[in-house]
Amino acid sequence: MSNNVRTYTPKERNMYLLGMAGQNMIYNIIGTGLYFYFQSVIFIPAIAISIFMAVARVWDAINDPMMGTFVDKTNSKWGKCRPYLLFSPALILVITILTFCNGIYSSSNSTATNTLIVGWAAVSYILWGMCYTVGDIPLWGVTSRMTEVEKDRASILSLARIAAGLGSGLVLLTITPVSQALGKALEGTVHSTTKSQQYGFIIVAAVLALVGCGLFQLTGIFVRERVSSTEQKFGFIDNFKIMWGNKPFRKQLISGILRSPIQILLSVAMTLVSYYYGNYFGNYMLYMIILGGGIFGGQFIAMALVPKLIEKYEKTKLFIGSTIISAVPFALIYPIYKIAPEDLDKPFWLVVLLIVFAFAGAGMGALNVLQSVMIADAVDYEEYHKGFRPDGVFFSGQSFITKLSSGISSIIQGIGYSIVGFSGDNVNLCNEALRAGASFKTDFAPYAAMMFFLCSIPPAIGLFLSIIPIKNYGMTDDEHRSMLETLVARRNQKEEQ
DSSP: OOTTOOOOOHHHHHHHHHHHHHHHHHHHIIIIIIHHHHHHTSOOOHHHHHHHHHHHHHHHHHHHHHHHHHHHHOOBTTBSSHHHHHHHHHHHHHHHHHHHOOSOOOSOOOHHHHHHHHHHHHHHHHHHHHHHHHHHHHHHHTHHHHOOOHHHHHHHHHHHHHHHHHHHHHHHHHHHHHHHHHHHHHHHHHOOHHHHHHHHHHHHHHHHHHHHHHHHHHHHHHOOOOSOOOSOOOOHHHHHHHHHHOHHHHHHHHHHHHTGGGGHHHHHHHHHIIIIITTTTSOOHHHHHHHHHHHHHHHHHHHHHHHHHHHHSOHHHHHHHHHHHHHHHHHHHHHHHHHSTTOTTSHHHHHHHHHHHHHHHHHHHHHHHHHHHHHHHHHHHHHHHHSOOOHHHHHHHHHHHHHHHHHHHHHHHHHHHHHHTOSTHHHHHHHHHHHTTOOHHHHTHHHHHHHHHHHHHHHHHHHHHHHHHHTTOSOOHHHHHHHHHHHHHHHHHHHHO
16 A cells, blocks of 8 residues: 555454444344334334335435534544444434334234334334434445545445445345244243234344444444544535535436335345245245345355456446346346246246346445445535535435335335235234145235235336436546545645644
């Protein structure tokens, strides 16, 4: 490493990646486990879930840029991002556990009890989103301050997405099946299936949250900010203008919102596998490993390849190509179900779905890395043209895209489930019927069809639409490299003065 080029050490990189894995464990405890818990364990109506998740996302439209503004205005001895990375994990740990501990385990089905359950779920979920933002924006924003070497930045962002995927995958494969298994083990003590399932989820969520936040804490302790800050500060309204005025960032923001339905897979997949392949109370871990292995395997391979591909191909072309690679297999999931609605657990169709999910995952993985890299490039673009480096505000846009996508997905999912009646007490009745020997594939075929539809058609449409803004992106890779060289020279000249 040249004395004039600032970048991270291997130890800092490794601690950052462990923190990223832990932070994404937390996200998926909520994104995967909590939705299933709300819907299939405490039986909150689907529309109610959609409404308060949508409200949370509307608030994020204000909260995320606000947090980004706080980060950009921070000037401490630890830097801009590290102060938040030091104290936020403990706060997130507490509120993550509280989202499951609604404190109401009455067998009463009164209006007052149901209102309290929904109220606690809504308030705790919104508070969780606010606390998560405090750690999420600095976690991504610090990458553009750890190094000014484009290759190193692309590398750590690619590895970060892989680490995030590993953390997500660990939770996806464990939280629901382990919680259900623990719930069954507790039935003899609790003497209630519903209560034992609640306790199972609370215990498993608490353990996973403790591990995730412990790993997340490592980032704040070990990571260092090496790229100097600018003295210029902007207010909340000014930062909105900056975000919208930066053409590459604006295009990324619009594209990310358009492909929001891709997040449906995250919240529906666990429910789909649990019911379709496990009949809810059966063993579905093998199918989780096969299908989840396809998605995550495709993601990890693509994320590992992106840094090398970026060196050879234009990022916008890679972005469009990755989008198509993901959109086509998503579009095939529902037709495959319609062809063999009761046979998708047979070896042939499992292989077909494995291949489909692998390609869908590969496209998603590449898009995730490219989005982070291109947002970091947009920060360079802003510093080059305006002399101000809005890391926090711009990476708040990435956080906003993620959470808005989750909100839009929950609305689509809630509407879909309400159409077929998979909501509230009907879910409880479905569970009781399955426990008594009913078949989800045949006796509840409309529910299964809706789950496969939600995992397929809305994501495919969103992905194809998301290509449109990227066609006229506003910055080529050659232009960015020239900008980055100029910025490095400026910083070195400033330090020499």
